[in-house]
Amino acid sequence: MESSVRSGSAKFKQVRHFTAVALLALGLGACAAAARRPAPQATATPQPLARLVVATPDADHDAMAQLMAGEMALNHSDLKAASEHYGKAMALSGDPKVAERAAGLAIAIHDSAAAQRALDRWQVLGAKPAEMAKARAELALDHGDADAARQQLELLTASGAKDAWRQFGRVLVGARDQAQAGRLLEALATPQRLPGDAQAWLAMSELGDKFGRHGYAVRIADAAVQRFKSAETYVWAAQMKFTDGDRDGARALLQKALARQPKNARLRLAYAGMLSEAGDYAGASRLLERGPQDAETYALRAGLAAHNKDGKALAALYRNLQNASPEVREKSAYLLGQLAEMQHRDAEALGWYGQVGDSDPxxxxxxxxxxxxxxxxxxxxxxxxxxxxxxxxxxxxxxxxxxxxxxxxxxxxxxxxxxxxxxxxxxxxxxxxxxxxxxxxxxxxxxxxxxxxxxxxxxxxxxKIKPGDVDASNALGYTLADANRDLPTAERLIGAARAAKPNDPAVADSWGWLQYRLGHLEEAAQTLRGAWAARQDADVGVHLGEVLWKLGRRQDARKVFDDVRKLEPNSRSLQETLKRLQP
CATH class of the missing domain: 1.25.40.10 (Tetratricopeptide repeat domain)
Incomplete structure (x- = not known):
């Protein structure tokens, strides 16, 4: 409706503009003609429509104007104004959809009187019983009237409408009092009343879990398994058991689900995800290796292999994915780029990344x-x-x-x-x-x-933002030590970082450099040597080399400097240090 209203308005403006311009042009033409020639002697014959006046209703009595105003109010998120305009449009229109919209808006802004008027009008215009029951249930829940809501919800679910239970769920989800909605769910969505549709059972179980009624959710899930014995019911019941910590029970149900649909890729993904959450990464990987492969299967397999730091598995996945179907490769372009990067195939990674479409997440x-x-x-x-x-x-x-x-x-x-x-x-x-x-x-x-x-x-x-943060403490402490200022504060900060991360090479480097600033050369050398052995970082090597140089161990220092040069040929820190030590 919105697009049509807008286009109608635009056309109206164009016509009005054209008419005004045309009249203006005709008027100007008439004036010019009057200046050039005398008025005609004969009187023109009056036209039949010359004096016809077309009555145009004012906005308050124009249904289309009210609908347009209502839609504009909705575009500006002004529900109150939209409700008022739709209420007026409803009285002027014979379309039940307008009354339905008016009722929904009135309920949304908690205007009971307007909602009741809209419901009465909608019923007169021919609302279906299920639709009316749904709306009346929404209004009752908005009032907190559980008895009236229950009566209407019973009518809705007993109506035989195709989507009655879906509408039932929507009413409860939108209720202001979720506890009240949960009680109604448990009272009405029972195994005796639910339809012969597994999806409805699963939806009610999931809704119960959302409302915090886990016991009800489990009962409905178990009953769905007994009644339908379908893969989807096994999966949901397994998720309930997994949530409750019964991993063996969850695994048994998922195995039954797989027996029902052994080629169901989504099912295998769900099972593998549950296994990986339980820490059984090897089991998850074995499960995913079997059966059909799609983009999601490859992605989860890659994630499991990366978690296990299994380079061989990642390389094999890269080869397999390159030979997959064009559709799978297209969906997996980003994953292929990542796998190529992991194997230091940068040129190939660039090629794959270039194939990732603009609409790809x-x-x-x-x-x-x-x-x-x-x-x-x-x-x-x-x-x-x-x-x-x-x-x-x-x-x-x-x-x-x-x-x-x-x-x-x-x-x-x-x-x-x-x-x-x-x-x-x-x-x-x-x-x-x-x-x-x-x-x-x-x-x-x-x-x-x-x-x-x-x-x-x-x-x-x-x-200040992250008090006691180890990396920030180490960074500030090192900065002060490197600048040779406020060394007591630097010692306190780096000491705290060292206590938190005793084996971190970056923290060890900061501590060693601080000891150098404090004049403790032997301790500095020992600490920096450990940091250099743990991580071949250019800055750590430069620090160690300078301390060794100051200790008189210049041959050792030169060797470290040579190693730094091989590691980072253009190291500015090395260049500046050598200038200072060898002026």
């Missing part, structure tokens, strides 16, 4: 991963251009916009273009102020760019 993620791969390949400008395009495309999606800015900033940080990284992080923080990840990233960019005061400010703000 992973389209944004595919472009984001493509930007990262391009950066890894040294195509820095292309990478940043892609991220800039993502930012433009995501202006109305704050979460995605944040991701695009953060990725751009982190790549600039990796390039040691600290000013650009700071700018990108700051833009993202405008979209999501006080976001912990963004504050942490900008703090690192400030610190690496030598803007220590700003870095300290960001890390302090982060600790």
């Amino acid at each position: 992973h389209a944004f993620d595919a472009d984001l991963r493509s930007a990262v791969i391009l950066h890894t390949q040294g195509k820095l400008a292309q990478s940043h251009r892609l991220l800039e395009q993502l930012q433009m495309d995501s202006l109305d999606q704050p979460a995605q916009l944040r991701q695009a800015w953060q990725a751009d900033a982190e790549l600039y940080l990796a390039e040691q273009q600290y000013a650009k990284a700071q700018t990108a992080f700051s833009r993202a923080l405008q979209v999501m102020p006080n976001d912990p990840g963004l504050l942490y990233g900008r703090g690192l960019a400030y610190a690496d760019g030598g803007l220590i005061d700003l870095a300290v400010k960001d890390f302090q703000q982060l600790l």
Whole structure:
């Protein structure tokens, strides 16, 4: 109705505009003619319709005008105004649908008098008994009248209407008092009254669980199994048992379901999901390997293999998925890209990501991963251009916009273009102020760019948002130690981080560098050597090399510096350290 009303209004405006212009043109033409020639002597013959006046009803007596006004009010979410307009339209129209809409709107705004008038009008215009019972039940529940609601719901479910039980469920879901709705559900949706349709039984069981009546939900689920013995009833009853902690019972029911429909991919996925939730990843994988394979099956198998860090299984999945049907490959383009990346096949990953369609839910993620791969390949400008395009495309999606800015900033940080990284992080923080990840990233960019005061400010703000956060404590402590300022505070912060993560190489590096600043060279060397052995990170190696150099172990220091150079040939930290140690 809305589109037709709008198009009618548009046409009316066009006709009115054309008529006004035409009359104006004729008037101007007449004036010009009058200026050029004398008036005719003969009088023109009057036309039969010249003095005909067409009566146009005012808005209050025009059903179409009221419907248009009602729809416009709905577009502005003004239910009260919409209800008033539909109430007027109902009185002027003989269409039962208008009265039905008027009743629904009146109930929605809790206007009992208007709702009753609309229901009476609807009944006069020929409402079906099931429809009327549903609406009267809604009105009774809106009043909190459980007895009247029950009477109407009994009429609805006994009406024989095809979707009576679906409408029954909708009435209860929309009730203001969910506890009252739950009691009515349990009283009326009994095994004795429910129809011979398994879907209705499952829907009522699920509704009971939603209302917090788990015992009722289980009873209906078990009764559905006994009556129908279908795969879908087994699955739902299994979910009930799994929720109650009866995993063996759930597994037995799912096995029965699979026996009924051994090729049902959705069923196997549900069973595998339940097994994986129970920690039986191997069992879930074996189950999914059997039977037909679709995009969802491959995705869950890949997730299980990744969880188990099973590289062979991931490689096999990649091969199998490449040979799958075109439809499955098309739906799995993003997964294929991920699998290719896991095997360091970056060029292939880019190709798969490029095949992810714009309507695919992973389209944004595919472009984001493509930007990262391009950066890894040294195509820095292309990478940043892609991220800039993502930012433009995501202006109305704050979460995605944040991701695009953060990725751009982190790549600039990796390039040691600290000013650009700071700018990108700051833009993202405008979209999501006080976001912990963004504050942490900008703090690192400030610190690496030598803007220590700003870095300290960001890390302090982060600790206000997340008091005691280990990474923030370590970052602030390291920043202070590296700048050789407020070392007692640095010691307290890094000490707390070290107690929380005693085996973390990054924390060990911070502690070792702090000991160097404090003049404890031997302890610094021992701690940094452990961190370097745990993780070959360029900054850790540079720190260790400098401490060894200060201890006079210059041959050992040079070896560490050589290893850092192999690891990261363009390390700015190494270059600056060597200039300082070897002026």
